[in-house]
Amino acid sequence: MGQSVFNIPVEEVIQFSKGFQVERFETVLNDVVLIKDFKTAEHLAFEEIVGEDEYNWRDIKELEMSKVWNDYYSMSESKKPKGLEELLDIIAENVRKSSFEYGVFYHDVAADLHNCAINRAINGKTNSFFEKIFEIYQFGAFPCGWSGDYPEGKIVAYKFDEVS
Numbered sequence: 001m002g003q004s005v006f007n008i009p010v011e012e013v014i015q016f017s018k019g020f021q022v023e024r025f026e027t028v029l030n031d032v033v034l035i036k037d038f039k040t041a042e043h044l045a046f047e048e049i050v051g052e053d054e055y056n057w058r059d060i061k062e063l064e065m066s067k068v069w070n071d072y073y074s075m076s077e078s079k080k081p082k083g084l085e086e087l088l089d090i091i092a093e094n095v096r097k098s099s100f101e102y103g104v105f106y107h108d109v110a111a112d113l114h115n116c117a118i119n120r121a122i123n124g125k126t127n128s129f130f131e132k133i134f135e136i137y138q139f140g141a142f143p144c145g146w147s148g149d150y151p152e153g154k155i156v157a158y159k160f161d162e163v164s
Contacts, residue, residue: 006083009120013134014087017094017113022140031132033147033156041158044145045108051149060146061115064129068119081121088114105142112143 006014035041049056055063072080092110112133119130136143136157145156 006087006117007081007121007124009125010081010087010117013113013117013120014090014094016134016138017091017110018098020098020137020140023138031154032136032141032143033154034141034159035144035156036159038158041142041144042104044156044158045105045142048145050146050153053150055146055150057145060150061112063150064127065115065118068115068122068127068130072122075122084118084121087117087121091117105144108144109137109142113137 035044045057047056050060088110091114095106095110095113116130116134116137119127125131132155133143136155139157139159141157141159143155143157147154147156
């Protein structure tokens with residue numbers, strides 16, 4: 001097989017999307033509000049409006065991703081990473097085939113991991129929002145909302161039940 005066109009940080013996201021190997025990053029707890037109620041997670045992910053500007057969770061992720069795309073478009077053509085078009089298909093297929101069950105959150109999980117990979121392709125591991133999103137997934141949780149008046153505040157994450 002040929003060598004990957006993606007850098008090592010992007011490959012880490014791709015590999016994670018295959019098996020969702022949970023790692024314990026207790027430091028993730030410092031910057032995140034953890035919840036354990038599925039219905040609350042669903043409400044936060046799809047319906048909750050927060051802050052004075054009345055953003056929902058999807059709006060916040062899109063605002064953060066627009067910063068990444070601004071970085072991309074400010075790069076010279078020779079510096080732009082290659083193969084970005086393939087990333088969504090690769091990650092979505094990996095998530096679909098994985099044994100981890102996200103149910104109603106499938107599309108959000110695939111999009112989040114895709115955005116984490118795109119960010120890493122463009123900025124390395126420097127963008128704190130998408131690195132935090134990736135850390136939350138690695139912790140075994142689902143980033144589902146925002147607590148506070150964006151951009152001040154914290155990400156809210158749903159912690160899946162522990163499997164013994």
